[in-house]
Amino acid sequence: MNTRSEPLTIGALAKSAGVNVETIRFYQRRGLLAEPNRPHGGIRHYGPTDVARVRFVKSAQRLGFSLDEVAQLLRLEDGTHCREASALASARLADVRARLNDLQRMESALSELLEACSTRTGKVFCPLVASLREDAGMSS
Structure with missing residues (x-):
């Protein structure tokens, strides 16, 4: 896990969580991961809690939970x-x-x-x- 406190780009988030960028975007579309605001002319940034959340989703999926069930677990x-x-x-x-x-x-x-x-x-x-x-x- 990325232990630095500096913000992560979507690519760095994906790498830290062990997934690809499209997985991050898919989770955002499904409401499993919030999409941070984009500063005017800037890039969205993510933090360690986002890495943990993606890892939570992947761990639940490895146990056979569907994404709908993962959403319930996240709640x-x-x-x-x-x-x-x-x-x-x-x-x-x-x-x-x-x-x-x-x-x-x-x-x-x-x-x-x-x-x-x-x-x-x-x-x-x-x-x-x-x-x-x-x-x-x-x-x-």
Whole structure:
């Protein structure tokens, strides 16, 4: 993080936060980051709190929160709304667990199909392709 107290340009903000300039602009359009006033004929300047805010957004996204959910978390960022933040996190955790279950089912199905492919002999139709055709409602 940039520890200097001097103002940052948008490029320096992006670099300090580990994102690109377009990400900063996108966050501003979404209302996740304020766009500072531009002094007459000058450039907008950002500070360490802006770097921290962008990093907060990126951290929340890495945990799977949508930008709408990140906006909700930002409204709760004073730390006094733990119950509301926990509710958002609980919903996110339920979604992650559902995705994990889906991935485990996919892994199991693919493993079985690969095993069937490796044990086939002769000119038998590929079990993987046959299964996909069957699921798609196509006849062989």
